[in-house]
Amino acid sequence: MSKKLIILGAGESGVGSAILGKQKGFEVFVSDFGKINEIYKQVLIHHELDWEEGGHSEEKILPADLVMKSPGIPDTAAIVQRLVGKGVPVISEIEFASRYTDATLVGITGSNGKTTTATLAYEILKQELNVALGGNIGKSFAGLIAENGFENYVLEISSFQLDGTVNFAPNIAVLTNLSPDHLDRYEYDYKKYIASKFKITKNQTEADYFIYDGDDEDILEGLKNHPTKAKKLPFSLTKKVTEGAYLNNKEIIITVNNTQHTMPIATLGLQGQHNTKNAMAASTIATLLKIRKSTIRESLSNFHGVEHRLEKVLKINNVMYINDSKATNVNATFYALDSMEVPTVWIVGGVDKGNDYTSLLPLVNEKVKAIICLGLDNEKIKQSFSNAVDIIVETAGMQEAIKVAYKLAERGDNVLLSPACASFDLFTNYEDRGRQFKEAVRNL
Missing domain, CATH: 3.90.190.20 (Mur ligase, C-terminal domain)
Incomplete structure (x- = not known):
């Protein structure tokens, strides 16, 4: 008997998970409380997937073995509460997709800078590696795995996506910074939002890496309450670090696993302090994945930003x-x-x-x-x-x-x-x- 996978929300993550779920032998049903976008509707029809819109049919949803909930649906939604009450596991697409790949995963979260950092890291890595960019940006992680497996994934991940993770553990996790955001979803409690962000490193082991802003007081405080087993690689504009990245005389100095290289900030395609930090995080990722120094340098000077960001x-x-x-x-x-x-x-x-x-x-x-x-x-x-x-x-x-x-x-x-x-x-x-x-x- 095939297991029942219910997808709540027929957006990018929902449709990607539905396609992957069908490939993996699940009996899939997609339910959207609102109206499904025409593009996604055509994809569901093309893949011969069952779906409904304009409401959730409990008789079809409650017998689920597993539920993938879109990040936009709050945990407080009535149907989610009913499922949790019945003991049905409700997970995010990031959690679901990660169960079907052995690829190297780079997970990037933070209140700001995550899209720029993820896009920049991807631009550097794609020069030398087989890599895809997805998650909260562009294509869904599940959709990318269903389409054709890549050897490496750079994933931008929101706090809502992290909320639905259980065992997800990226090989390299990045926390760009913390500031109060989406507090309406966290009972206006900043500590709950911080705990959500720290889930990116929660399941990491000693073999993994955690890259973070070493100047961010909320992150440093958060590390006390959410310790990580991963190797810590901070980046900083104000202090020297032995492992990670720091600024010295207008040069970024990166030290990882006994490799060191430098880059003058004047040559960065994106200027400004926050972009220097994004460049530090992306270069640290690239150094860990053994990208050549010249490639990193060239990619950083050629990168001029993402759409809708300054x-x-x-x-x-x-x-x-x-x-x-x-x-x-x-x-x-x-x-x-x-x-x-x-x-x-x-x-x-x-x-x-x-x-x-x-x-x-x-x-x-x-x-x-x-x-x-x-x-x-x-x-x-x-x-x-x-x-x-x-x-x-x-x-x-x-x-x-x-x-x-x-x-x-x-x-x-x-x-x-x-x-x-x-x-x-x-x-x-x-x-x-x-x-x-x-x-x-x-x-x-």
């Missing part, structure tokens, strides 16, 4: 429009504002996940000339910054926001979309928000 879109009337839609939390927006060198019109707002804007106040005072709110509820933003900025305008959508920005910005200014919030009130996701921004700018 992406320069267009200069109009000498005003630069910058798309940082991927900044879905306060810490990411902190980096963005910190990197602004000229007066900035800042577009901010969306679904507030329990944000505290206090840390942004000094930067807003120094750099922001006007704020444009882009969200259905902007009270908190207005309260936080009304004393710092004279002009705060509320807008109903991206087109209007860009038109207002065009009027407010003068020659030499920047217009920055860096929302510090989730996008689900007005947009499908942060990519949709970023694309609408770029489109509206190009239509000016």
Whole structure:
């Protein structure tokens, strides 16, 4: 008798898991509470998979042997509670997929910088290795394994994906940094969010590696409560480390397993302190996987960033429009504002996940000339910054926001979309928000 695998949520991770599950001999049923995207629907039909949309049929779901839950579905959802109550294991796609590969796994998590670090690591590794990039970015891990197994995987992993892991243990784990994010999913308890992030190293052994920001107080504190067996490789901008990466006289120095090499930060394709850290993490991964120094150096100088992350879109009337839609939390927006060198019109707002804007106040005072709110509820933003900025305008959508920005910005200014919030009130996701921004700018 084949075992019943139920997939909750028919997005990228759900459909990838369904295909892999069928390949591995499970009887698969896919259930989505909302409407399934047409592209994914066609994939399910093509693979002759059973599915439903617009609700969960308990009679089909509760007899499950195993459930893969999409990261967007909270543990508090009624159907999830019923399954857990019955003792049915509910896991994430990362956990499910990892059971079907012996490949080398690089797992990258963190509040910010994980997409840039994962993409950069992938760009370096693909020069010399058979490697795929997936997880929370691009293709699902399960889908990649089903499609054609790779020898190495670089996975960007969110806290929601880690929540559903049991035995997942990457050979190399990276924790880029920690700052309060998604607290609405963690009962507004930052410690629970930190515990979730540390699950990336929980099952690692002495043969594995844990790369982390050695300057991040929350990570250093977290290591006391969540000790790891893995070999620790910190990266730091402020202190010398014997193993890992640090900065000395504008050079990155990487020391791993008795190999050392250096790289001047002036040659990095991406500038700024946070990008130096991303480069340190990616180079440490590449060094562990024995990539040639010249390849690492060349890849770092050729890499100019990922879409929706401080992406320069267009200069109009000498005003630069910058798309940082991927900044879905306060810490990411902190980096963005910190990197602004000229007066900035800042577009901010969306679904507030329990944000505290206090840390942004000094930067807003120094750099922001006007704020444009882009969200259905902007009270908190207005309260936080009304004393710092004279002009705060509320807008109903991206087109209007860009038109207002065009009027407010003068020659030499920047217009920055860096929302510090989730996008689900007005947009499908942060990519949709970023694309609408770029489109509206190009239509000016």
